[in-house]
Amino acid sequence: MAPSLREPGQWPLHRTRILDWLMSGTRDERFADRIFHQLCDQLRAAGIPIVRATLQFRIQHPQWLGARILWRNGLAEAEIQTYEHGAMESPEYLDSPVAEVHGGAPEVRRQLTLPPEAGEYSLFAQLRAEGLTDYVAWPLEHTLGRRHVITFATDVPGGLSDEDVAFLQDLLPAFSLVSEIRLKNRLARTLLETYVGPHASDEILAGAITRGSGRSVSAAIMVCDLRDFTGISELWPRDDVIDLLNEYFDAVCEPVERRGGEILKFVGDGLLAVFPLDRPTACDDLIQAVSEARESMRILNADHHRNGRAVLRYGVGIHVGEVMYGNIGSRGRLDFTVIGPAVNAAARLENLTKTVRRPVLLSKAFADVANNPSAFESIGSFPLRGFGEEMEVFGLVGDPAVTSIDELPLLDAAR
Incomplete structure (x- = not known):
């Protein structure tokens, strides 16, 4: 069984190990989705009780406006879904925490064990039906104000603890840097493929x-x-x-x-x-x-x-x-x-x-x-x-x- 971060002294050790891996251990991995999948697995191993996570990028591509990478605990690979241009005007996007984060919100948090609120996002009903108890979305800041979105959810009865949330937030700057490098590498290749084949x-x-x-x-x-x-x-x-x-x-x-x-x-x-x-x-x-x-x-x-x-x-x-x-x-x-x-x-x-x-x-x-x-x-x-x-x-x-x-x-x- 993985050790819990709630045990004294475990948090700094696990944080350091994951940070070292993000900065040094991902050099040979070209794809952001694989790094994200490995990061979520490492978080689970460190005792963070996440069971669902998403990474939502806005990309520069002639066909696609963006992509969502979905990780679920126990799946061998992350699921990748692309969105066509115009998706940000769709009802599904406008009725989502992602739109709120893109609009400038520093965080969207919802304790899913609480009764539904009037006007809450339809996603929360779906997550409750899956047995999830807590959800959080944060901006993933890239250079020049480019803002993407990362989310985590858990199914433990008490939801994410304050220590769990602080641990996740502490990793975001390093993951933002690593993901931006991969995204821009992919962008360079996409632009070249688009204009020269x-x-x-x-x-x-x-x-x-x-x-x-x-x-x-x-x-x-x-x-x-x-x-x-x-x-x-x-x-x-x-x-x-x-x-x-x-x-x-x-x-x-x-x-x-x-x-x-x-x-x-x-x-x-x-x-x-x-x-x-x-x-x-x-x-x-x-x-x-x-x-x-x-x-x-x-x-x-x-x-x-x-x-x-x-x-x-x-x-x-x-x-x-x-x-x-x-x-x-x-x-x-x-x-x-x-x-x-x-x-x-x-x-x-x-x-x-x-x-x-x-x-x-x-x-x-x-x-x-x-x-x-x-x-x-x-x-x-x-x-x-x-x-x-x-x-x-x-x-x-x-x-x-x-x-x-x-x-x-x-x-x-x-x-």
């Missing part, structure tokens, strides 16, 4: 941050671009144009990333993606991603057509070859991207879709290395700007050419 972010975090650093890789390259976007952007309200672009990029990018590709760059209404050839299925994955993206675009265009909005035309150029993958730019502003003739060829093929009236074009070099060459058909050889010889160009089998570019949205919307 997961593979490029790994390269940058591994030290590829000097101008000219990089390496040559073999990759399948995809360039996609919208048609007539300038006209749309001039006629539509600004917010509608942004919504349209986001819908288009969702339709195209989600299949690319799902199939192992990496989006390296958005340029206006265009995008550049690569599928490194270190995977034998890279070319097939790219074609599958294009097929799924086109289906998503078909659904999007059908919705636009029903609602009297402009349907979206697009072109896709695909090539394969060696590219330089790394940092280019000025001394103080770098871009992690791919460059080389193979990228230029993919861009020229995308531009050629306007002339040959095919939405997807790929090079013979790509068709030769793909595992399913029967899926492609040659449509002839064409001169590409910047390339000396004509290039044989392929389309997808069963992908009909259209006699007028104006037919393309109707075909896409009607399929």
